[in-house]
Amino acid sequence: MIIRLDLQSELPIYTQLVHQIIEGIADGRLAPGEPLPSVRSLAADIGINLHTVNKAYSILKAEGFIQVHRQKGVVVQPGPMPGLTEEFRSRLKDQLRPLAAEAVSRGMEEEEFFRLVRETFGALTRNKGEG
Amino acid sequence: MIIRLDLQSELPIYTQLVHQIIEGIADGRLAPGEPLPSVRSLAADIGINLHTVNKAYSILKAEGFIQVHRQKGVVVQPGPMPGLTEEFRSRLKDQLRPLAAEAVSRGMEEEEFFRLVRETFGALTRNKGEG
Amino acid sequence: MIIRLDLQSELPIYTQLVHQIIEGIADGRLAPGEPLPSVRSLAADIGINLHTVNKAYSILKAEGFIQVHRQKGVVVQPGPMPGLTEEFRSRLKDQLRPLAAEAVSRGMEEEEFFRLVRETFGALTRNKGEG
Amino acid sequence: MIIRLDLQSELPIYTQLVHQIIEGIADGRLAPGEPLPSVRSLAADIGINLHTVNKAYSILKAEGFIQVHRQKGVVVQPGPMPGLTEEFRSRLKDQLRPLAAEAVSRGMEEEEFFRLVRETFGALTRNKGEG
DNA sequence: GTGGTCTAGACCACG
DNA sequence: GTGGTCTAGACCACA
Incomplete structure (x- = not known):
């Protein structure tokens, strides 16, 4: 890789x-x-x-x-990956908040923010399993 | 505040x-x-x-x-806030990527990830202007 | 210390x-x-x-x-110390087992083993708070 | 085995x-x-x-x-097993100490610690000779 | 002055 | 050859 x-x-x-x-x-x-x-x-x-x-x-x-x-x-890890713990969800939200906040204060519309998120997330899953 | x-x-x-x-x-x-x-x-x-x-x-x-x-x-800032520069968009994506990647590795579905993003974003804009 | x-x-x-x-x-x-x-x-x-x-x-x-x-x-740690998780109990037992096993195979009686454990544990709690 | x-x-x-x-x-x-x-x-x-x-x-x-x-x-070993030397007792105590210390720090009561020790020791001797 | 990071280089236990 | 440990020394961000 x-x-x-x-x-x-x-x-x-x-x-x-x-x-x-x-x-x-x-x-x-x-x-x-x-x-x-x-x-x-x-x-x-x-x-x-x-x-x-x-x-x-x-x-x-x-x-x-x-x-x-x-x-x-x-x-x-060949077995089960680390899972979706509440600790992770909490950390994820804590890390998303400042990103969203800066986007909002710069005037980004909800629509564009979601589009960026979708692109980022999609880029990971789109090719999944092909690599 | x-x-x-x-x-x-x-x-x-x-x-x-x-x-x-x-x-x-x-x-x-x-x-x-x-x-x-x-x-x-x-x-x-x-x-x-x-x-x-x-x-x-x-x-x-x-x-x-x-x-x-x-x-x-x-x-x-009483005047125009810093805007949606390409530099910011690029930085935002760079910071979203590792969050999305860890979520995917841990088996989070697109749906839940979006829900978390929506919650985080929504919590900021819901009360906008009331504060 | x-x-x-x-x-x-x-x-x-x-x-x-x-x-x-x-x-x-x-x-x-x-x-x-x-x-x-x-x-x-x-x-x-x-x-x-x-x-x-x-x-x-x-x-x-x-x-x-x-x-x-x-x-x-x-x-x-000024707040709550790490607690008695199952993970810890499990680790503790895993670490006690070989100690107990060697003691048994060397012919140590239950009584003496417990006495050693009691001494070790007691030495820690006896002076607690006087330090 | x-x-x-x-x-x-x-x-x-x-x-x-x-x-x-x-x-x-x-x-x-x-x-x-x-x-x-x-x-x-x-x-x-x-x-x-x-x-x-x-x-x-x-x-x-x-x-x-x-x-x-x-x-x-x-x-x-068909003859006498290695016995209860002072060297072994000393080593045993040295190995028990950090286990007891972590248990105490995590708030484990003497009672539970002994119970775990008893279980571990008992699991070895209970079936002795049956195997 | 504090911990955090990074480099460089060494020796050892393990398998 | 692998990771684990330890040393030595450097620079930086932080408060």
Whole structure:
């Protein structure tokens, strides 16, 4: 999978990495059980330190998106993905609120906001399973 | 306006402050031209550092959401609010993507995601102008 | 609080640190809301790297035993401590099992095993609140 | 005997194997003098590396829980099992302490802790000799 | 001054 | 070869 990083971004590299991998899982480019590159090789590939990759993997592991097998490697969670907990729904709403608020205060109509959301969501599910 | 801060949040306090004020503008609790508390009084009210309030106001001013007059104080932008630039649309999509991706990975249906977005957006516009 | 580390132990240093701090909370030497040393000063005090302390603090934070305030410092959880989840009970039993099994296979009587457990547990609660 | 392994566990596989066999001895499923599968067959049965089984057997042999004969194979210690050394008592207490401490911090009552210990211990001795 | 992030490089346990 | 741990040292955002 191709990883796109913006080293100038305000977002930490490991966060971008987490996002990219979750995105890969969401749109089907990363299938359950599929192996991920080792921390070393991924770090070398994208030109960052191995510890940064490690941190991203640790987060994904803690959240249940990937599994780390002892001294073997890393795979996309083959079993059930982390589910729709209330904690997640709550976090999602907390993160949507400032986005919606800025859109509203800039004068964005409900219609356009929904269109943007639909596009974003649709782009993930459209190709699902083809990857 | 009541400001809610989470001092343990990963989000910097000044960012939370920026969000809260934009939210206030979005839902109408803060009307154009309405005066905001001075840096000093707001800092004292919510028990945070002067610099923190200052940084939040600076960002809001730079983005055009408020005006800062040397003597007269701080007011919500009385003229045209910052508009729907392509830069904003692009940023909005970039920020929506990881949220949508995690929702999809966790098995959220399009329907529920839209419902959450609608709720969040609606909560802002429902009371608009009444505040 | 005095931290005792065994650098030769099979247990990672950060794990020992986590244990020591939880022990301090359990026996009352560390009261809710009490500040903990900064990562730098603690690392210097006990002669280890700041990252190792950081990892211990991160784990304690993730589990809810401490709070990390932005750019201020670290305090023992002032509110409700992490509770008695089923996940914890399950983990506790999983960790007790091999201990009990080795004791049994070495011929330890139930009576002595319980006595050891009672001593260990009692040593924590005996001085509670005097710390 | 059925061996249960968790390949995602933080515990090394060989440690899990050691635990399982000691547990088998403790609860009577493995009687003194009873033959154990060869390194090769056990490794094949549970689908792990030869070296891993070998390491587990080496530890069990070093501690005195099993005997390894060049040709005759591996048997559960037919003579006296490793006994209740002070070294073991000390290790046991060191391993119980962090468990008790976390339980106390999480607000577990002495009563429930003992109940869990009793259940765990009892589960081993209840069926002893029947296996 | 605080924690957060990132880099670089090392050694070890594991399988 | 893999991830896990530890060290050392640097820069930054935050308050």
